Amino acid sequence: MKGTEVLMAGFGGQGMLLAGKVLAHAAMNAGLEVSWLPSYGPEMRGGTANVIVCISPQPIGSPLITTPRALVAMNLPSLEKFADRVKPGGLILINSTLISHSPGRSDCRVLEVDSRRIAAEAGNDRAANFVMLGAYVGASRVVKAEDVENQIAEEFRGKKERFIPANIAAFHAGCAMTETRM
Secondary structure, X not given: OOOEEEEEEXXXXXXXXXHHHHHHHHHHHOOOXXXXXXXXXXXXXXXXXEXXXXXXXXXXXXXXXXXXXXXXXXXXXXXXXXXXXOOOOOEEEEEOOOOOOOOOOOOOEEEEEOHHHHHHHHOOOOOHHXXXXXXXHHHHXXXXXXXXXXXXXHHOOOOOHHHHHHHHHHHHHHHHHHHHHO
């Protein structure tokens, strides 16, 4: 496996930092080198929030990446801010629930994901972040789906255990949609 980087961006409260954390832990538990670099405004919910996750079999020189191989954009401001930074040949996943614009990149694979609808069908309309994470993992194959599933279960263990089945179902629904579209 070559190293890769993904920038996950949206409004605070959309779960991009959590999705990035789950991805980072899943990769780390699989024996890969990982960095997780969050960035968010002081207003938290509703403000901007993004995270860069770097995954590699080799040590990672810097967690700060200006041109990632992939972008997961949950809202239009994130797409507009970061789409031009994705490396040519990269992957751009768009939350089509909130974004109706194209990134205008013919040199990247673009996947539109109706994350809210897919999450609702999976049993939790608030799990759009895990649908997008599933779509990213399914399209990139950066980690095994079962490693992410295990990490979602770990993340929600205890008081939030009731959310595990729907969040895992949302993740798998995101993975499955890439099988038919990529």
